[in-house]
Amino acid sequence: MIIIMEKNATEKQIKSVCTHLENLGFRINLNHGEVYTVIAALGDKRLIQPQSISSLEGVKEVKIIQEPFKLASRETKEEDTVIEFPNGLKIGGNERPVIMAGPCSVEREIDGLLEVAYAAKEMGAKVLRGGAFKPRTSPYDFQGMEEKGLQYLAEAREKTGLLVVTEVMDTLDLPLVMEYADIIQIGARNMQNFKLLKAVGKCRKPVMLKRGGAASIREFLLAAEHILANGNEQVILCERGVKGFDSTYTRNVLDIAAVPLIKKLSHLPIIVDPSHGTGKRFLIEPMSKAALVAGAHGIMMEVHHDPDRAYSDGAQSLSIPQFREVMTNLNKLIGRIDYANKHLCSI
Ligand code: PEP
Ligand code: MN
Numbered sequence: 491m492i493i494i495m496e497k498n499a500t501e502k503q504i505k506s507v508c509t510h511l512e513n514l515g516f517r518i519n520l521n522h523g524e525v526y527t528v529i530a531a532l533g534d535k536r537l538i539q540p541q542s543i544s545s546l547e548g549v550k551e552v553k554i555i556q557e558p559f560k561l562a563s564r565e566t567k568e569e570d571t572v573i574e575f576p577n578g579l580k581i582g583g584n585e586r587p588v589i590m591a592g593p594c595s596v597e598r599e600i601d602g603l604l605e606v607a608y609a610a611k612e613m614g615a616k617v618l619r620g621g622a623f624k625p626r627t628s629p630y631d632f633q634g635m636e637e638k639g640l641q642y643l644a645e646a647r648e649k650t651g652l653l654v655v656t657e658v659m660d661t662l663d664l665p666l667v668m669e670y671a672d673i674i675q676i677g678a679r680n681m682q683n684f685k686l687l688k689a690v691g692k693c694r695k696p697v698m699l700k701r702g703g704a705a706s707i708r709e710f711l712l713a714a715e716h717i718l719a720n721g722n723e724q725v726i727l728c729e730r731g732v733k734g735f736d737s738t739y740t741r742n743v744l745d746i747a748a749v750p751l752i753k754k755l756s757h758l759p760i761i762v763d764p765s766h767g768t769g770k771r772f773l774i775e776p777m778s779k780a781a782l783v784a785g786a787h788g789i790m791m792e793v794h795h796d797p798d799r800a801y802s803d804g805a806q807s808l809s810i811p812q813f814r815e816v817m818t819n820l821n822k823l824i825g826r827i828d829y830a831n832k833h834l835c836s837i
Contacts, residue, residue, distance in 0.1 A: 491516075492566050493529040493543055494551045503548030504529070510546065514538055521567050526550070530566045532719070557755065559711040561718040562725075567757045573696050573724050575653060575672060579616050581696075581726055581787055582759030584829045588788035589820070590655055590761070591813065592619035593795075594803035595632060596639035600646070602795040607646040609810045610793065613817035617673065618643065618652040619790055623659045624802060625679045632801040636663075640670040647672075655698055655790075661689045673698050678730055678766070681705055681713045691720025698790075700728045700763070707748060711756055727752060727760040728790060729781075731767035741769025741806070744777055749784040761788035765806040771797070774808060775816045779823055789820070 493511075495504055504527055508518045516533035540552040557563045570583035581588050591610040596603055607618050622639030624632065635642070643654045653672035658664050659680060667674060673696045680686055681702035690697045697717055701710045714725050729749060731742025744767030752760045764777035778789045792807040794800045800807055808816060 491531045491535050491538075491540065491543075492553050492555055492560075493531065493549055494553070495527040495529065496548050496550045497525060499527060499548035499550075503546075507543070507546050507549060511538075511543070519561055519566075523567070523569055528566060528568075530555075530560055532560055557711075558708070559715040559756070561723075562711045562714045562756045562758055564755060564757050569757060571723065571725075571757045571759060573726060573759060575696075577651070577653065579653060581761075583787075585787070586829065587782055587786060587824055588617060588761070589613075589615040589817070590617035590619050590788060590790040591615045591793045593800065594621060594765075594792050594807060595624050595801050596620040596622050596635050596642050596656075597632065597801045600642045603642050603646050604649065605795040605810060606793050606813075607650045607652055609813060611650040611652055613814055614821055615817070616653060617655050617790075618646055618650070619655050619675075619792070621657050621675075621802075622670075623657055623663060623667070625657070625659055625677050626802070637666060640667065644670050658686070658690070661686055664689055664693070668693060668695060671695065673726070676700060678702050678705075681710065684716055687713060687716035688720050691717040691722045693722055695722075696724035696726060697722060698726045698728050698761070700730050700766075701732065701745075701748070703731070703733050703742065705732070707751060707755070710748075711752070714756070714758060725758050726787075727756075727758050728763055729760060729767070729786075730763040739770070740773070742767055744768055746777070746780050746784050749781060749786050753785055759787040761790055762786045763790040765790070765792040765803065769806045771806055771808050771812065774806075775819060778816070778820055782820065782823055782827060791816075 511531045516531040519530040521528045572582040624634035655673035657675040658667040675698045678700045731744040734743035762781035764774045793813045794807040797804040797807040
């Protein structure tokens with residue numbers, strides 16, 4: 491249930507409504523919007539008659555949220571969530587879409603990672619990606635460099651000023667990953683690892699949550715809800731494709747419609763990963779363009795200094811020259827999109 495307060499509701503009236511609801515056993519989430527203050531009351535709505543709240547002083551309207559994801563819902567928070575980083579970078583809302591680029595895994599020596607990081611910086615990417623803990627289908631495949639990989643990422647950040655996004659696979663590794671990451675990535679395979687979601691929900695760092703390979707949009711938003719409900723409001727969603735019936739040519743089916751749909755259902759930023767979404771490097775540029783036109787707040791793509799020798803996902807990684815070319819074209823497109831026009835992109 492959400493309670494929309496009158497424009498001129500006083501702090502005292504807001505507080506009194508919150509206390510009343512808390513006494514009835516609801517958890518409160520307060521959102522001071524540009525015009526209205528909205529109180530989200532989380533709990534069993536059978537405990538209460540909405541009319542008994544509408545009559546409280548300063549209350550404009552009481553609405554029962556139909557969606558199961560309450561805090562992630564646009565009904566609860568109308569304005570877009572914009573995540574702001576200490577270096578001034580913003581992700582979400584009408585901000586310029588953010589490009590995240592880097593190898594699938596951090597591997598071997600640091601030089602390759604640095605080469606990619608310098609190119610990423612030069613071409614206008616703002617975030618360096620790279621897995622130090624790798625979820626691999628086979629136990630015999632490269633599993634990641636762990637802390638050494640995190641140290642390489644930190645060194646690349648130091649040298650380029652790019653922020654770092656990297657995956658955490660387990661609550662046990664969370665304190666370590668927190669030391670190094672600017673954005674904590676929850677991978678597709680862990681989208682419904684509720685213990686991990688709860689743990690990152692208690693962190694005070696932005697989380698990038700990837701959509702599970704077989705997750706519905708509802709399950710995706712409910713996974714985000716677990717993070718929000720544990721107190722972390724800084725969630726970036728990432729569409730990375732879902733399993734389809736035809737994997738002859740592509741790894742997954744990239745759900746571009748998820749972008750405008752999620753923007754309608756939720757205030758959270760949504761980015762798109764065309765590398766995992768398709769499994770093919772030649773599809774990165776067209777799918778990135780489609781995602782940006784559909785309103786994505788960013789793109790995450792895999793780039794490797796020597797894709798043919800990559801320890802993981804070489805086929806869906808751009809080489810550095812290819813990345814430069816793709817970025818040149820994406821930057822042109824980004825310059826032509828009117829991001830102030832939230833739900834409709836006019837080009
Ligand atoms: C990744 O981005 O490193 C990754 C493993 O992707 P996903 O979780 O989407 O498979
Ligand atoms: Mn990968």
